[in-house]
Amino acid sequence: xxxxxxxxxxxxxxxxxxxxxxxxxxxxxxxxxxxxxxxxxxxxxxxxxxxxxxxxxxxxxxxxxxxxxxxxxxxxxxxxxxxxxxxxxxxxxxxxxxxxxxxxxxxxxxxxxxxxxxxxxxxxxxxxxxxxxxxxxxxxxxxxxxxxxxxxxxxxxxxxxxxxxxxxxxxxxxxxxxxxxxxxxxxxxxxxxxxxxxxxxxxxxxxxxxxxxxxxxxxxxxxxxxxxxxxxxxxxxxxxxxxxxxxxxxxxxxxxxxxxxxxxxxxxxxxxxxxxxxxxxxxxxxxxxxxxxxxxxxxxxxxxxxxxxxxxxxxxxxxxxxxxxxxxxxxxxxxxxxxxxxxxxxxxxxxxxxxxxxxxxxxxxxxxxxxxxxxxxxxxxxxxxxxxxxxxxxxxxx
Ligand code: GUN
Ligand code: FE
Numbered sequence: 001x002x003x004x005x006x007x008x009x010x011x012x013x014x015x016x017x018x019x020x021x022x023x024x025x026x027x028x029x030x031x032x033x034x035x036x037x038x039x040x041x042x043x044x045x046x047x048x049x050x051x052x053x054x055x056x057x058x059x060x061x062x063x064x065x066x067x068x069x070x071x072x073x074x075x076x077x078x079x080x081x082x083x084x085x086x087x088x089x090x091x092x093x094x095x096x097x098x099x100x101x102x103x104x105x106x107x108x109x110x111x112x113x114x115x116x117x118x119x120x121x122x123x124x125x126x127x128x129x130x131x132x133x134x135x136x137x138x139x140x141x142x143x144x145x146x147x148x149x150x151x152x153x154x155x156x157x158x159x160x161x162x163x164x165x166x167x168x169x170x171x172x173x174x175x176x177x178x179x180x181x182x183x184x185x186x187x188x189x190x191x192x193x194x195x196x197x198x199x200x201x202x203x204x205x206x207x208x209x210x211x212x213x214x215x216x217x218x219x220x221x222x223x224x225x226x227x228x229x230x231x232x233x234x235x236x237x238x239x240x241x242x243x244x245x246x247x248x249x250x251x252x253x254x255x256x257x258x259x260x261x262x263x264x265x266x267x268x269x270x271x272x273x274x275x276x277x278x279x280x281x282x283x284x285x286x287x288x289x290x291x292x293x294x295x296x297x298x299x300x301x302x303x304x305x306x307x308x309x310x311x312x313x314x315x316x317x318x319x320x321x322x323x324x325x326x327x328x329x330x331x332x333x334x335x336x337x338x339x340x341x342x343x344x345x346x347x348x349x350x351x352x353x354x355x356x357x358x359x360x361x362x363x364x365x366x367x368x369x370x371x372x373x374x375x376x377x378x379x380x381x382x383x384x385x386x387x388x389x390x391x392x393x394x395x396x397x398x
Pocket of ligand 2: 286
């Protein structure tokens with residue numbers, strides 16, 4: 001029995017405590033009741049290009065496919081249509097928490113936040129800042145415009161479950177003046193920050209040229225006050241021991257994006273090393289560098305990537321186990337939202353209900369085996385219900 005009161009978990013019990021005997025009860029039979037997912041890095045305006053254009057490395061991929069796709073979100077009707085679909089797809093696939101990039105468009109970003117709120121997705125959404133190396137006149141702001149629009153956007157954010165996060169796209173997209181203004185804003189208002197770090201070797205080289213005073217990529221964020229325990233950094237594929245130490249010392253969360261790292265040939269992130277060293281790690285789909293919105297698939301991809309890493313490391317690092325992968329996709333992301341691991345008492349209820357009774361079984365399966373199976377394989381319509389922040393936001397019965 002999982003007991004919830006006012007959206008908050010009271011406990012998980014073998015036998016229902018007497019004090020709850022008359023409480024309303026939902027019986028999901030033999031289905032698995034599991035934590036729902038936290039997708040800690042994805043790009044909403046790239047959803048239309050999901051599964052397309054992954055034949056170029058990062059910097060060319062951005063210019064050729066990504067920036068033109070994001071430019072379309074100047075059109076608010078288009079934004080409404082795409083973002084409504086994305087919000088629904090997230091919920092029906094069991095993602096109830098996100099840390100998400102919008103585009104640089106203020107109006108479309110509000111629409112995205114509205115649609116997520118409406119569907120029951122919670123978390124952080126950022127209006128992207130980019131005042132250089134975009135597509136001038138098509139997808140790029142002036143420095144002044146970027147700061148002004150960010151302030152206007154922040155003032156218009158009045159959503160219960162979807163909060164703003166500062167989002168300098170990555171160092172090559174933001175002038176020093178803009179980075180300085182965002183760093184000040186983050187400090188003044190205690191805002192959360194998301195960006196990209198050490199994803200691709202060409203990108204890292206470019207950052208070195210842009211900031212000759214910085215020994216490493218992370219210092220280009222630290223220099224402006226954008227490197228704190230409220231910061232999430234996507235990828236960190238090439239972060240060496242020194243950069244990882246800086247993450248650990250500051251309490252920065254690294255978001256591992258295994259699908260994307262493979263799709264655009266960025267590399268294989270050293271996740272095991274990060275975990276061993278005490279760096280906070282969570283998982284992201286990185287739509288649309290990643291091609292799987294479904295976080296079950298992202299868990300499987302992360303485990304596979306860790307096996308590739310093991311081979312590259314001469315079998316000296318261990319791969320991720322299924323429970324570890326599951327933890328990274330759920331509790332590790334939830335920690336960014338100040339929640340305790342698992343269905344801990346005091347957590348807001350974020351859960352999904354998964355049926356697996358229609359799959360052939362080699363023998364009567366333990367719950368652990370059913371979890372493993374679920375990560376790699378689900379039957380059609382497997383997700384029967386989803387709960388977000390204590391609210392039932394999806395039910396297959398309608
Ligand atoms: N670095 C800067 N922008 C992006 C983006 O949109 N996707 C990925 N994967 N990396 C980036
Ligand atoms: Fe990304």
